[in-house]
Amino acid sequence: MSLYTFFGCLLVAYGPILSIFFLYIGQNAQHVLLMVSRRSEAGLNIVSANPHSPFNQSIFSFVTGYGYALTTTLVSYISLLVESIGPGVIMCPSCPQATTFFISAVTTSLFSLLHIVWMMVAFEGFSNIRKPSGIARVIWVIGSHFGASYATLLNGSETIQYGCVYSIITCIGILSISTALVAYSLKSRYQLHSHPHSS
C-alpha cells in the first residue's frame, strides 16, 4: 500500500515542523505573525510582553527561521511527496535500497532544522557585525549553507556508494555545530542578563 510510504515520508519530513508549530508557535499570535512577515521585528518588540528582554531577539530569530524553514521545505518537497501517493517509487541512485522519497524526506527534515538554526546564528552575526565574532558567524552561515547543499548532491550520485549516508552525516554535523553556536550565544546572553540580579 503506497499510502504507508506517503504518510511515512510526510511525517519524517515535516515532523519537526509540525510539532514546533502546534506546540509552540501556534500558541502565540505574535509568533505566527513573525513567522510570515520577517520585517515586523521592530513593531513586535514594542508590543511584546517584555520589550526589553534580550531574549526577544532569539525568539524572533527562531520564529523567523521557522517561517523560512516552513516555506522552503514545503516548496522543495511537497511535489515529490505527492508523487509518492502513486503506486511506483524511484530508488535513490547512491543508496539503491532506499527510495528517493524517503531520502529526500530525511534531507528535508534536516534542512528544516538547519534553517531555523542558521537564522538564529545569522541574527547574532548581523547584530554584532562590527565584531570578529559577528563576521565569523555570518561567514559560517553562508559557508555551511553551501556545504550542506552540495552534500545533498551525494544523494543522487551514482558513482559514490552510500552517498546518501555521507550527505546525511554532513548535514547532521553542520546542524550540531550550528546548534552549539546558538547554545553558546544563548548562554552568554543569559549570564549577561541574569548577572545584575544574581548579586
Place this chain on the structure above:
Amino acid sequence: MDDFVAGQFGSSDTYGIILGYNLLTRDNIHALQSTGRVNGLIVLLREAMDAEDFQNLYSPEGSCPNCKFGLYANDNDPYIWNPKGHDLLEREFDIPIFGINPVNRISTQIYNYVMRTVEYNEEKGYDNYPLQAVDFELFMWAAMDSETCLRRGWCEAVGGLSVYATPSTDIQADDQKSIVMLTAGMDSRSLFHDLTNGAGHDISGLVGILAAAEALSHVDTSNLPKHILYTLFSAESWGYAGSQRFVQDISQPFTCTNASRAVKCPYGSSAPCTNPCVSTLDFKRINFDQIDSIIELGPISSASINGGYWAHVDDIQTSESLVTMLQQQPSGATTSNTTTVSIHPAYQDSVQRRLPPGSSTMSFLKQKRNIPSVMITDFQKELGSLYNSDLDDDIEGVDLSSMCQLATSTAKTAYLQAQGNTSVADQIAANCTLVSSLMDCLVSNFSCSFMQNYFNVSGITRTSHYSSVFSFRNPQPQLLPRFVFSFLADVTRRQQVQNPTTCITIQDCNTGEYCIKQQCIQSFTNYHEAYGTGLAYDESTGKVRVIDPTKPTWTESTWNTPVFRTFLVTSRAQQAVELVVGILWTLISIAAVLFGKRYFKKTFKTE
C-alpha cells in the same frame, strides 16, 4: 506457470503475467484467475513467439462458430466444425488481457520495454524487492446485453459497409436476366480486435474474388446472357450481418416514407430517400429471385497442406453440376514446376457436412434453398488451428500460386455459368503478381506501392480487419472496404469510347462518376450497410433497438482508453518501516519541543 499456480513462486503478492498465445487456454486462464494473485495478462503474439510455441495450437473459436445464426441452426445433429477450439472468444474474464505483436516501430518499442522489465524481475528471482510492477486499466461500459446497453447509450452496433459491383452497369430488376454471384467475406474476428488480421480466414478469399474480377475484366462481361455480380460482405463474423442484411434489403420491398428524423440524414440532400436514409437505391436493381448460382471463396491460403481445395455444398443434387464445372476448368498453370491444384468435392468421402461456418451463401439459401451454390475452402473436415486466431497473420506460409490458379478457375466458371463463349473462357487467366501484391498489401503493408495507385497512403502497415462499429450518423467505410470499392469500380467500369478525363478528387468528375486511379469512370459499384438483422435503426428517435433477439444483435461497448503502466515498487515491509520511522521521528520531535519549552521556561524564568 504450474509453480506459480501452486503457490511456489515468488512472493505472496499479486503479479501481472506475460505469456505466449499458445498458453492462452480456458484451463490456464481459469487456473491463473483462481489463484487470486494475478491482476492481468499480457499476451505475446506471432512476432514475439518462438517456433516451438506453434506446435499444438488450436483456434480460440467455439466448436461451431456462428452456427446459431447459420442455415443449420435448427438441425438436430449439426456437424461440429471446430471440435478442438478453445472457445475463448465469447467468454467473460475477471482480469484484463492485453496483447502485443511487435510488427512495427512502436509496438516493438513497447515489447522490448516490457521484456526488459520482466528480465529485471527474473534476475532478482521475482521476490527480491524492489521489483517492476504493472497495473492495468481496461474499463468497458457495457451492461447485461445488447438491448440494455443500447438503451443506456453505452453500446454501438457492430457493423460496416459491404461492397457490391457488377460489370453490367445497366442492370435492372426487371430485365429478366439471371445473376451469377461471386462472393467472399471481408472481415474476421479474434481475441484482440485491434490486431485482427485474418490473412488466411477472409483476406485470402477476398483476394481470390478480386483477382477473378480482374481476370474477367479483360473480356467483355457486360453483354452476357446473365449478369455477373461481385459481393464482398462486412461483419460476416458477427452472425453473417452483412450478407443477411443485403439479402433482406434486396428481397423486401423498399418504402420511402420521408418522415421526420431525429438526426439529419448523413448522405445529404443528394440521398434518394431520407427516411429510411440510404445513399443509393441501386440495390433495388438487384432482383433476388434472379440469382441463379453462387460461388463463394472462403479461407483458401493453405491448399498445399490439405491436398488441394475442397468444394462444400448445401445440397449435392442442386449444386453438383457447379462443382463439376469448377473442377473441369484448367487452371492455367503453364510452368512445369507448378503442380496443378485440384478442387475436390468435400463430400467425396460420402460424408455430407454441408456448408461450413463463415459462409455468406447461407444467408441467400435461407431465403431460397435451391440456388446452386458452392463454397471453396482449403479444408475439408475441420476449420483449422488458425481460424479466427490472432496468429492468422502469416504471409510466409501462403500458397500464392494455388490461390492464383483457383482465381482463374473461379473466373472461368463464372464466365461459363453466365453462358459466355467457351473459346473466350479459355483466355481468362488471373494475374498472379496481382494476387501476391494484394495479399502483401492487405495483410502486412497497406502503404505498399500497389496501393499507391488507389490511395496516397503512407505509414500504415497493418490495419485491423475487425469490422468495428457502424455509425448511423456518419457512416464511413474502413480502409479495406474503401479499397475493395475502388478496385472493383475500376475493374467493372463501363467501357468508354474516348479517353477518360483525369481527376484528382471526385469533385473533378461529373455526377454519377467516380475518380479511381486518377480517372473519371462510371461503374455500378456501391456500398451497402452491414449490421445485425436483429437490430433496427429508428430514424425518428436516432436510436438503435433490438427488434429480433433470435437474429444477430451484436453490439460493441464504449470503452475508456486501455492503459497499462509499469513502475518500480518496494516491498510491503519496507513501506511499513518508512511509516514507523516517520511516526517515531514525529514523536521524538514532539518530545523535544515539549522538553525544550519546559527547560527554557525554567532556565530563563527570571526574564
